[in-house]
Amino acid sequence: MSNEWPLWEIFIRGQHGLNHRHVGSLHAPDAEMAVKHARDVYTRRNEGVSIWVVPSASITASSPSDKGPLFEPSNSKVYRHPTFFDIPEDVGKM
Amino acid sequence: MYAQMVKSEATTEAPELLAGFQARIDAGEKIEPKDWMPEGYRKTLIRQIGQHAHSEIVGQLPEGNWITRAPTLERKAILLAKVQDEAGHGLYLYCAAETLGVSRDELTEALLSGRMKYSSIFNYPTLNWADIGAVGWLVDGAAIMNQVPLQRTSFGPYSRAMIRICKEESFHQRQGYDIMMKMAQGTPEQKAMAQDALNRFWYPSLMMFGPSDKDSVHSAQSMAWKIKINTNDELRQKFVDQTVPQAEYLGLTIPDPELRWNEEKGGHDFSEPDWSEFFEVIKGNGPCNAERMEARQKAWDEGAWFREGLMAHARKRAAAKVAAE
Numbered sequence: 001m002s003n004e005w006p007l008w009e010i011f012i013r014g015q016h017g018l019n020h021r022h023v024g025s026l027h028a029p030d031a032e033m034a035v036k037h038a039r040d041v042y043t044r045r046n047e048g049v050s051i052w053v054v055p056s057a058s059i060t061a062s063s064p065s066d067k068g069p070l071f072e073p074s075n076s077k078v079y080r081h082p083t084f085f086d087i088p089e090d091v092g093k094m
Numbered sequence: 095m096y097a098q099m100v101k102s103e104a105t106t107e108a109p110e111l112l113a114g115f116q117a118r119i120d121a122g123e124k125i126e127p128k129d130w131m132p133e134g135y136r137k138t139l140i141r142q143i144g145q146h147a148h149s150e151i152v153g154q155l156p157e158g159n160w161i162t163r164a165p166t167l168e169r170k171a172i173l174l175a176k177v178q179d180e181a182g183h184g185l186y187l188y189c190a191a192e193t194l195g196v197s198r199d200e201l202t203e204a205l206l207s208g209r210m211k212y213s214s215i216f217n218y219p220t221l222n223w224a225d226i227g228a229v230g231w232l233v234d235g236a237a238i239m240n241q242v243p244l245q246r247t248s249f250g251p252y253s254r255a256m257i258r259i260c261k262e263e264s265f266h267q268r269q270g271y272d273i274m275m276k277m278a279q280g281t282p283e284q285k286a287m288a289q290d291a292l293n294r295f296w297y298p299s300l301m302m303f304g305p306s307d308k309d310s311v312h313s314a315q316s317m318a319w320k321i322k323i324n325t326n327d328e329l330r331q332k333f334v335d336q337t338v339p340q341a342e343y344l345g346l347t348i349p350d351p352e353l354r355w356n357e358e359k360g361g362h363d364f365s366e367p368d369w370s371e372f373f374e375v376i377k378g379n380g381p382c383n384a385e386r387m388e389a390r391q392k393a394w395d396e397g398a399w400f401r402e403g404l405m406a407h408a409r410k411r412a413a414a415k416v417a418a419e
Contacts, residue, residue, distance in 0.1 A: 030408035
């Protein structure tokens with residue numbers, strides 16, 4: 001059995017109430033150690049107030065070859081953006 | 095640089111696939127780990143990022159040498175933080191390399207067996223405190239020259255690691271220059287130590303950029319793939335032009351009688367380092383090669399019980415948790 005520590009993906013929430021954001025990965029034997037390592041590797045300059053660690057093996061990713069079918073349909077739906085609609089200036093701010 | 099003389103791997107895929115891949119790079123798209131890529135691109139990147147990571151890790155040794163002997167508690171805390179950063183930089187880069195399908199243990203074993211290299215600069219000794227100033231000022235200064243453009247490299251994980259590293263790296267150069275200022279403004283003996291450190295680190299720092307473009311056979315493919323952004327000579331010239339006024343401010347003399355401003359090219363003329371020395375250091379015959387590898391091997395061997403123990407503990411706990419459910 002390999003003794004290489006498994007890989008974890010690290011997510012950090014910054015100071016200003018934003019979402020946790022993926023910052024990178026690291027190796028650790030278990031979740032508890034992953035949090036400790038993440039503190040040392042990814043928050044040496046006060047970058048975060050909260051850490052999530054997720055085993056990399058638990059992540060399911062979309063496949064690059066599905067890029068077209070997954071994301072192209074939204075290309076043609078420009079009406080989803082507010083700038084699609086012209087509102088006369090007289091109406092005021094909307 | 096931290097990655098020197100990285101050999102580009104040949105690639106044998108179908109021309110239309112290669113052309114499509116090149117078009118993505120030319121359009122400025124980032125290549126991500128699961129995207130199709132030529133085998134040569136993958137292998138060259140593993141070698142380059144791996145060498146870069148090894149350099150960060152081995153690079154802790156010459157500076158770690160002075161942590162316990164820093165002249166003040168503040169200098170000690172700063173140096174400790176810098177060396178900890180180097181460990182962090184090594185880890186960011188190892189993870190970027192691992193996205194290409196190589197494992198951390200394979201990378202470590204390749205370093206320890208000598209199949210993978212680290213930067214020639216770390217095979218020079220740090221003899222006194224002024225050397226710690228010179229390393230921060232010159233070695234980290236040279237590294238930044240190369241790392242700033244690499245933030246735009248085509249491989250996404252490498253680019254993101256470089257962005258993190260560059261954010262932290264300028265502290266390293268400044269702390270080195272701060273040490274040099276203190277020494278250069280100190281007693282005549284301290285100033286002489288600063289000059290001596292500059293004398294010894296100047297040419298090894300120039301070597302960090304690798305051999306001259308005319309002798310650099312691996313550049314063309316790597317530049318087309320945007321895993322190398324500038325040529326060795328471009329970066330070396332930039333480094334010299336940046337460093338000369340900094341040395342002048344310190345009142346120190348760069349150990350090169352041929353160094354002078356060339357109005358026509360808008361840069362300095364300077365002497366080449368002794369390339370035969372560079373090739374000897376790369377081959378393993380530098381002043382500290384054996385010592386550095388011994389230290390890495392010792393850390394790896396003596397850490398084995400710890401790595402295995404924590405893993406055994408984690409497995410046991412996971413099994414107990416399953417049993418309890």
